[in-house]
Amino acid sequence: MSLRRLLILAGVLLIVFLGMYSWNQSTHTLDDLSTDIGLEIGGNILEPVRSLQDTLGSFWTNYVDLVAVREENEALKAHVATLESRLLATSEDLAELKRLRMLLQIPVDKGVKTLGARVLSGQIGPNAVLESITINRGYATGGRPGTPLVSGRGLIGRVLRASAHSASVLLITDPSSNIAVYTQKSRAMGIMRGNGPNKPLLLDFVPRDEGVMMGELIVTSGLDGWYPKGLPVAKIVSVEPSNFTEFLAITAEPLVDLQHIEEVLLLEQTGSPPEVEENQAQPSQFVGPPRPTGRK
Amino acid sequence: MSSLVNVGFWLLFTVVGVIVEMLIPRIDAFVAGILVLLQERRYASLLWVLPLFVAIQEGLGTRMFGGSIVWYAVVILLFFVGERFFTTDTVPFVLAISAAYGCAFYGLHILMAPLQELAIDTGKLMDVAILQAVVIPVVWRICRYARRTETPKDE
Numbered sequence: 512m513s514l515r516r517l518l519i520l521a522g523v524l525l526i527v528f529l530g531m532y533s534w535n536q537s538t539h540t541l542d543d544l545s546t547d548i549g550l551e552i553g554g555n556i557l558e559p560v561r562s563l564q565d566t567l568g569s570f571w572t573n574y575v576d577l578v579a580v581r582e583e584n585e586a587l588k589a590h591v592a593t594l595e596s597r598l599l600a601t602s603e604d605l606a607e608l609k610r611l612r613m614l615l616q617i618p619v620d621k622g623v624k625t626l627g628a629r630v631l632s633g634q635i636g637p638n639a640v641l642e643s644i645t646i647n648r649g650y651a652t653g654g655r656p657g658t659p660l661v662s663g664r665g666l667i668g669r670v671l672r673a674s675a676h677s678a679s680v681l682l683i684t685d686p687s688s689n690i691a692v693y694t695q696k697s698r699a700m701g702i703m704r705g706n707g708p709n710k711p712l713l714l715d716f717v718p719r720d721e722g723v724m725m726g727e728l729i730v731t732s733g734l735d736g737w738y739p740k741g742l743p744v745a746k747i748v749s750v751e752p753s754n755f756t757e758f759l760a761i762t763a764e765p766l767v768d769l770q771h772i773e774e775v776l777l778l779e780q781t782g783s784p785p786e787v788e789e790n791q792a793q794p795s796q797f798v799g800p801p802r803p804t805g806r807k
Numbered sequence: 808m809s810s811l812v813n814v815g816f817w818l819l820f821t822v823v824g825v826i827v828e829m830l831i832p833r834i835d836a837f838v839a840g841i842l843v844l845l846q847e848r849r850y851a852s853l854l855w856v857l858p859l860f861v862a863i864q865e866g867l868g869t870r871m872f873g874g875s876i877v878w879y880a881v882v883i884l885l886f887f888v889g890e891r892f893f894t895t896d897t898v899p900f901v902l903a904i905s906a907a908y909g910c911a912f913y914g915l916h917i918l919m920a921p922l923q924e925l926a927i928d929t930g931k932l933m934d935v936a937i938l939q940a941v942v943i944p945v946v947w948r949i950c951r952y953a954r955r956t957e958t959p960k961d962e
Contacts, residue, residue: 531873549864549866556822639869641870707926
């Protein structure tokens with residue numbers, strides 16, 4: 512093949528590719544197709560591997576790593592006692608919260624159902640350019656795109672793409688993750704932005720006169736439409752006036768160790784209207800994350 | 808190698824490739840397989856293996872569809888360019904082309920990032936590209952060894 516024909520062929524292929532890329536960018540047809548096929552195949556391969564890993568891990572824990580079990584048991588008993596006392600102490604707070612919610616007519620969020628999921632892998636393959644994980648739930652099993660994910664400590668991210676039984680999750684540390692939040696004590700609103708792995712999150716657009724303090728907890732405001740209100744996201748580690756804008760330069764560290772998550776909870780919208788329960792001492796379903804305590 | 812064994816081998820390769828990618832984040836474990844297919848001139852196998860690889864990489868990834876197509880096109884193109892000047896079935900060639908693939912991996916990510924307005928950490932990307940260049944010869948060697956032991960007549 513002559514050089515001229517080769518160049519013409521390369522040019523034609525480039526135009527075809529760019530046309531396909533632009534068409535896909537507007538319709539997402541090929542994205543959906545590849546997600547349905549590729550993510551499903553990948554998930555089906557990864558799930559038994561992860562199960563095998565877990566089995567071997569539990570074997571190790573149960574039969575080999577028994578040396579420290581007695582000490583750990585004692586420590587856990589002490590921890591349970593502490594938690595029980597803390598639970599007793601907070602039951603009054605919960606009752607008060609219940610009364611105040613009823614008083615203010617703020618509906619308890621019964622429109623959210625929690626679903627457990629297992630993390631199959633972190634970033635996988637050369638196209639995993641965003642900070643992400645793969646989980647073993649897809650759109651057929653509760654992991655539809657947009658579904659928020661939490662762990663026991665706080666927010667992890669939201670489902671970005673999903674096949675029938677697997678999904679990719681965008682983590683809050685990715686630079687393309689923007690979350691509407693407010694600070695828990697000073698109630699200053701802002702946008703929480705990811706800054707890459709192992710780097711602090713950035714809280715943007717908080718005016719200088721808001722009185723934000725270090726150590727304050729940042730929770731979702733629910734105004735972005737992606738995340739329910741009140742999910743803990745991060746803890747403020749530095750506050751100073753920005754050198755370039757009229758806002759504060761605030762950094763925060765995520766509450767969840769995103770490098771070492773194994774199980775997550777999906778907050779699936781059920782679509783049922785929120786109600787206020789009047790006769791129950793405690794809400795029977797999920798009403799949001801636990802009340803933040805003075806965690807270190 | 809019979810067709811059935813060949814299909815079985817590439818399916819197994821795909822499974823192992825996904826596991827390798829799980830263990831070493833962000834690298835492409837399938838490139839070595841494409842290299843082996845090109846060296847063996849098994850273009851018929853390439854016709855079904857390549858779409859499978861593209862589907863898996865695109866499905867598991869978080870980028871817009873298309874990156875894998877360009878990446879594998881460059882992989883094949885570089886092989887044919889190298890074939891004009893060198894004997895392809897040698898270790899020095901594989902080492903050289905792996906280095907070229909590493910450079911191409913880095914360049915393509917830089918080139919494709921603006922299409923999706925992605926922020927690229929060039930330092931981390933360089934690490935991944937180097938790792939990619941290192942992994943290819945290792946996977947290639949294991950792959951060739953596995954196929955050679957089963958198919959002595961092919962050589």
